[in-house]
Amino acid sequence: MSNFRIFAPLAIVMYIIVPFLFSGNDYLMGMIATALIIAGIALAWALLGNLGGMVSFGHAAFFGVGAYTSAVLTMDYNVPVFLAMIIAGFGASLASVFMMPALRLHGPYFALAILAYAHIFMILATEMTSITGGAAGLLSIPNLPVFMGFDFGTKLGGYIVILNIVSLALVVYHLIRRSTYGLALKAMHDSELATRIVGVPATQLKAIMLVVSAFITGCVGAFNAHFINFLDPEYAFSGEWTVIPIVAAIFGGYRTLSGPVLGALFIYLADQLVFKSLLPQGHQLILGALLGGMILLSPSGLLPIITNMFKRFSKKGDAQHVES
Template identity: 30%
Template sequence: MLKKGGFVLSAGLVVLLMVALIYQIKNKYYLDILFMTFFWASLAAAWNISGGYAGQFSLGHAAYVGIGAYSTALLYINFHVSPWIGMVVGGLFSALLALFIGVITVKVRGPFYTLITIAVAELLYISAIQLKELTHGSEGVSLPFKPGWVNMTFRERETYVVLALLFVALIYFITKTMERRRIGYYLIAIRENEDAARALGVPVKEMKLLATVLSAFLTAVGGAIYAMYIMFIEPDSVLSFAFSIQPALMSIIGGLGTSLGPLIGSFVLSPLDMFLRESFSHINGLNLLIYGFLLVLFVLFWPEGLWPNAVRVYRKWRSGGVETKS
């Protein structure tokens, strides 16, 4: 196992190598695939903090994406606030909403918690449509194209891709650090058996709230970056149910409660989804049918996720064919 210094150095070298590779790609379509892959990876990794480690299975994270996107865009357009500041404000708004949800659902478990998160996201979606004076409703909001670092607006698509990559690396570092500390063990204990964790002295309420708030804040920042990339937002583009379901799917396929699982899930599913849409665009719905069928196969044959299974296969190979316990 790498020590902390070796881990940071290795991760830094990987990021630098990927940045160098990004600037070698000139095809805008491939750059768009890369951006969306990193974007979904960031959402999946942020969702995994609460859904994977703490077992808080939310299907309402679209609410945080929307808050981050709308806060950043509206502050930028109406008050000329830099998106770098706007995304922090959006993150704080999302954190407050997550704190409120966490407080009122602290004793709620399983599908009931999931239903509440869906209801909150749908409530925000409807509000974004109806509050036309604030959000312009279904007409949407167009962001002015004023290139510059202060405005988080760039002429080169590569810069957006690098920004998304750095954000993924930040969330991975946070998750990996958390995983190796007491908080990580606390969250896993809560996920496995909340009553037993409480009996052993784990501060269950505080840990669940911390995971939920941190997940919401990071998700909102991801929503802000996405808004500045597409330069146009409306309820369907930043508050749709896909922003709640896709991060959960990617974490499940990659490996719940692991630092690399959500990233691997995104690196597999995001390009696959875009490829299927491009290849079967002439047949309405066929891409969704194939995508859904492949997801079923993933869940049937690798229920633990791609990363845990890859680790198990590697350990079995290292041990000469004798499977060892993780």
């Protein structure tokens, strides 16, 4: 119910009002699309954090692997763009399989092992010059195609594609959370030992969450490659693809479904439109401060506080109604 209350208006705003108001403004559409890219990663990050109980500092690795997979497939093997984007998701999942030994590690160890993996992937992308073009990068990556008479290569088209990716990711997240697996994962969060004892294959479930999270991030990375038509290792594996989604997910509340998405829209747009003009150099300072502040003051995010306030408010309203 509460999900529906948030997502119905959100869907209307994103699918109808935003394109209707801003479709003429390429700059703004591009920016909102990029905010949705961040939202996709933030969602994948939160899925791993909330359901799998794992903090990752290495989502840039999945993003970069997805971006390169799709770019190389479309440029060298003439794979259709949309198909390549899906394969890119599998590519990122494959990369996550290589990370699985790290699942034996707990808490901070896992978080930092993933960081090391991300570093390795960036070095590999720089060194494997024959495939990735090395540090010089890949230029003129094909645009999103014309499909069923609609040109997805425009900013508006790109926006619709990424919006659909994020919506699909939300649906997948929701379905996992509602399933038996979701329940087992939730129990695992309370006590992994107890859950293992009743026969839940905890490590397997965590591994599945890692693969799903990587898949989403990989697709988003692939979308970005076709959206901006350029890649180099520094950019594709940039720490920013990890930092901003984490700030967004924490800010919005990474235990909720809508938190990461709303957080990403708010954080990215505020960063680009407000923080950057306030502090042209070092605007990420504010992101760091927001991150630290949220962890200290409200680790479950801003959104839960707002919904709580809203609930309290509406309860008060109900009470008055009964009295009168």
